[in-house]
Amino acid sequence: MKRGWIVTTTEDRVAVTAPPALKTRPRDDRRVAWLFLAPVLIGFAVFYLYPTFRGVWYSLTDYSLLNTPSFVGVENYDKLIGDAQFWKSLRITAYYVVLNIASQTVLALGLAALMHRLTGSIMLRATLLLPWLVPNVTVALLWMWLLDTNLGLVNHLLAAAGLDTQGFLVSPTQALPTIAIINSWAYTGYTALLLYAGMLQIPVELYESAGLDGAGEWRMFRRITLPLLRPILALVLVVSLIGSFQIFDTVAVTEKVVPVGAGRVIYFYIYQQAFKYFHMGYASAVAMVLVVILGLLTLVQLRLLRASHSDLT
Template sequence: MKRGRIVAMSHPVAAPAPPLPDPPTAPAGPRRHRDDRRVAWLFLLPVLIGFAVFYLYPTIRGAWYSLTDYSLLNTPSYVGGRNYAALAHDAQFWNSMKVTALYVVLNIGSQTLLALGLAALMHRLTRSVVLRATLLLPWLVPNVTVGLLWMWLLDANLGFVNHLITALGFGNQGFLTSPTWAMPSIALINTWAYTGYTALLLYAGMLQIPQHLYESASLDGAGELRMFRRITLPLLRPVLALVLVVSLIGSFQIFDTVAVTTKGDPAGATRVIYFYIYQQAFAYFHMGYAASAAMVLVVILGLLTAVQMRLLRASRSDLN
């Protein structure tokens, strides 16, 4: 023990080196924030080019044609506002707007109510992927195919629907040949096609609502209907506003179902504004007149969208 202690003392441990002084720091200056605007514009460039080529340029060209007397067989000649003056006194134009408005009310009303109900059931009862995929199937079918399918189903002589209602003791009905039933039938056809897609949009919005709000309301004794009115609908307003705006614009653009099933008949009961513009442009070759009707439709849709967004306060959410 003593010898080991002497050996240890004969080799003293070296003292630690003093720490190096810190390098001089540069004087603090203003921090430079990273500017990502150039990268953002680079990613937006393809979309902006597509918008300019397929939307902006045709809109400007259509506005110019609306001020001309033009058909596919002659060069455009400037006539000023003569086409718009003729539209103001065109009974068929105003009738097509009336028919379109009826379709919009029927389609959006039935589609939104059914979609809200389906979305609420999926949100509160089941979240099955199979159910969601099944609801989306009608939306994936092309509109022309949907029109042909329902034209056969609603046929007055051979249609399955008429065979069914006849078996139930009711009279045979010409759904697409009656002036009374033609437009409601077309509205219900498109309601069947688009309700599933609309329900999925609303369901996605419902998933953003905090679950603890429903749990607290349930502990307070609130039922499902009351929670839907007090929690779901107010917090779903931004998504619901988006759905209503998209549905409004899409409803005014109804064309293919009418072109396949009724072609604007009977007696103009289903001649919507898009089909009227198509007839003026490609059946009567009044391209300038059709362009003026299209410009009026653009203005009407812009005003209706602005009013709808304003009334629904789409930019505000009760979650904030």
């Protein structure tokens, strides 16, 4: 196998990046290095590390946003186990994640493969990114108008085609799939570009020789593109999994019209508990559980997709 394609293992890296040359390097460099790192480290500490520890602390208190928090032990976590709304919001989120990731990844993969094998048009790539550039709140409002039962364009077209009009966001069964489709619309282009960038790293010779051996496009996609794309695909899946779990803006905008809380995902539940019901302590506990769930899911996913190993080795 060609050496350039081997992803170095941890041991290799230690061997390479801990060179003896370090001893001769003047100390000043390190100070400068810390100086350059400082803005990021300070930002990380102030905006991520500190809030996280504070969140852990709040989850053990009765903090209401307006009182002085006092320690209540694991009471919030206790309450959470018996909270039907919490479990319901988790189920709704899981359903949403499955719908969203499935539709978004399949579509994006298809788009990326088409771009990779057919065209390198920059115009096309730019167009694909457009929906991703629109703020989520605007996207949600826009689709609410388009999908409205009375005045929306989509139902108007359905009716003109002689089909039944649909409730979409106001239907308890269609609301969540509709939200998933709206977000797929917004993110598919972005995901497709990531995958496309990954495909560009695959050596063209592989396709050429496969072509000479008589392999068709579908076979090449399955045997060359997919396996070699695995590290990128893993990254994309992890990022979109976490992104999907964090779905909030579309839900918050449409919440007033979605019936019986059919779209009340976990992030919305956290927001509701913290800022509408003044249970900041409880909301923090829910958030902590979410951290654990996401951490576990990411680990499992990375393990399953063997993200650090490319099939090129």
